[in-house]
Amino acid sequence: MPEPDLPGAAPASVPGRPAAERRPVVGRGEKVRAAVLDATLAELAEMRYAALTVDGVARRAGVHKTTVYRRWKDRDALIVDALTGQLAADIPIPDTGTVEGDLRALARGLASWLGGPSGAAVLAVMLSEAVQAPGIVEARARIFEDRLRRAEPVVERAVERGELPAGVDPAEVIKALAAPLYFRVLITAEPVDGAVADRAVVATLAAARHGAFG
Amino acid sequence: MPEPDLPGAAPASVPGRPAAERRPVVGRGEKVRAAVLDATLAELAEMRYAALTVDGVARRAGVHKTTVYRRWKDRDALIVDALTGQLAADIPIPDTGTVEGDLRALARGLASWLGGPSGAAVLAVMLSEAVQAPGIVEARARIFEDRLRRAEPVVERAVERGELPAGVDPAEVIKALAAPLYFRVLITAEPVDGAVADRAVVATLAAARHGAFG
Amino acid sequence: MPEPDLPGAAPASVPGRPAAERRPVVGRGEKVRAAVLDATLAELAEMRYAALTVDGVARRAGVHKTTVYRRWKDRDALIVDALTGQLAADIPIPDTGTVEGDLRALARGLASWLGGPSGAAVLAVMLSEAVQAPGIVEARARIFEDRLRRAEPVVERAVERGELPAGVDPAEVIKALAAPLYFRVLITAEPVDGAVADRAVVATLAAARHGAFG
Amino acid sequence: MPEPDLPGAAPASVPGRPAAERRPVVGRGEKVRAAVLDATLAELAEMRYAALTVDGVARRAGVHKTTVYRRWKDRDALIVDALTGQLAADIPIPDTGTVEGDLRALARGLASWLGGPSGAAVLAVMLSEAVQAPGIVEARARIFEDRLRRAEPVVERAVERGELPAGVDPAEVIKALAAPLYFRVLITAEPVDGAVADRAVVATLAAARHGAFG
DNA sequence: GCTTAATCGAGACGGTACGTCCCGTCTTGAC
């Protein structure tokens, strides 16, 4: 993780003392970090990836360029860090009682994220230069994997309830649900709305019930 | 000022027209153009998008940088042009006699293109900076739309044969087929092989038969 | 010599044509070079060596920083070049008919140069960082050697006239003449005027006549 | 605010005074000061002036950068201080019984100092940026003046012995002796050895005897 | 085959951003 300078959450130093008290040292440090990451996201939102300037981010964060470089190796490291933070935000996992309800909730949540400015920006960057630049590829895979995994319980519950045949691969189901939405955003540039989400649910369920993912 | 940004104009197309009117002057021009586009693709193949240099392309094409700028407005125009040409290559539309066979052929063709170096490079670039830069977004949408449309007859024939219910939206079927493959390449960075293609076929067919696209 | 880019005074190309006509190509090139060197000297004159900024020089020359770096590898290379040009200005070699007259003329010329702003600035820079930085050391030695050598005929004529004993080493005599002046400027920071010059002449002549340099 | 810029204050000098009055508080202070000055000289010895880093000096002295800045206003003050201490080292004034012997001893001592690493480093720094920066110019003049003055008795004794004509200016003689040596180190970058020293002695004596310094 | 105009080669140039190095200041906790 790109935090070369900071001692890293105080590796269990002075373990006897209450944790809240233990590292007021850096002080401004944390504030700066947050300001820079916010500024990075803001800049990404209003201009595209390649146009983002370290100097611009620094200025917006009220900080000097050098300070940014002290904490992040690269423009890329900075961006990845900012986006990682953004994506780490928890996605609520629905539990409506039926697969259809759960999947619909998931799909609509994803659709509205993809449709909104945040989703667009994040995706744009995650895929910029993506297929090659090593740091980003890895980060991207890790992040999305995590998001997918968190959604798998929805499928497992459906199997337990007998709504889906035993043996379905939960990961495959979730991917099948998400794929058409991403496809529209990234490839055909069609709008992604609730209707699209619903259609994905129907298709995914039909496929799952007929053993396409088992 | 020469503004041959768009690839179209089909090399030596419409030969019937009088030569005096359509600037047959070019002479060496066409050879240079081809060399530069080839060089562009070659450079894209071995380095990533952002690392591509106009000077590098020019050198590889045995041409001077100025010459490149004389024909393409900027780096992006050059790249888009090169890739457009690449994508314009005809995709054979299968006609095996069954939907399953046809879809399988389509899916496998796509999978092997996505898996190969060409597919990776093209995708990387098409999505670089993509979500914002207007020229590229449009070009991208146009290109993929075209590819999708050319595949639609496969579905139409299936409906005629009674393999799929009347009323299925051919475009939707094709998108459903392609989406999981793109998803794996772009999001989860999983390898895309024949097995993945086959699973997409099964899922798509199941969904289509149960009215998900109707 | 720091001219990596320029083809170097056209190495006898197209020797048949009149020289004045032969290389209008670069055109602005030579003008830029001169402007930058002038700006460098001007900046050196009003601020000291370490405070000289490439950007400042460029701005003063009405030129972009990059352009400076295109022609000179370094801040140091730029400075050395500027000073070399400055020092290359011919020193008139006196021929008054007597050694004493000649030496007096040389000494006074040197004294007034050393006393003036130009001499001070040049010396300051030539010796800044001097004992180590390879480029400067070499340039310095070369330049001063050249100046000394050009003055040697004065001594040779004196020997021919019988004013100085045969066998005197001309170089030694000139060095002996120059040394006290430099010493005062560099070490004791005393003013260097005509009186000092005259004393150096007397001392040098006395020493030379009594075989100190033979 | 501590401003111990000047070296003077003779380490633990005037021990007769009551301790309470002259800040015996320092405690560790004096040790740190010495360590830093030593480190400064060491760094100067192995790299050139401009490459000397406050951080580097501090590290070598086993001390933190802040501590250095607490005691010296800036890099220049530190360097001047270190070198001043270096130069304050006594030069033995010879008394061989003859001017020639004395001057030879002086000249050879100077030559070997100038030839050695210490001399080179000190000179390099003393002249770096020198002609302008006020603090250094003054310090330089003061130091060399002091060294010259200490050597004057040699000449005075020679006059008393009748070896040199009455009325010779001792300072001029010493300068005439030293000048050629400095000249070779600083200007022509020739090696300075015993032979050069001896020649300076001969020339200086000849000049002095014939009234060049009287 | 000779001329004439489009095209090309060559490369300097202004410009933007990069990432690095060091300076000197400041805050904070520890000995």
Added chain:
DNA sequence: GTCAAGACGGGACGTACCGTCTCGATTAAGC
């Protein structure tokens, strides 16, 4: 009261490309 530790603002460095421009040198068409 010093000192260690180190983040920070700041200024300059030297580099890499971008896209523009001005020329001479080609070169291929059309007379």
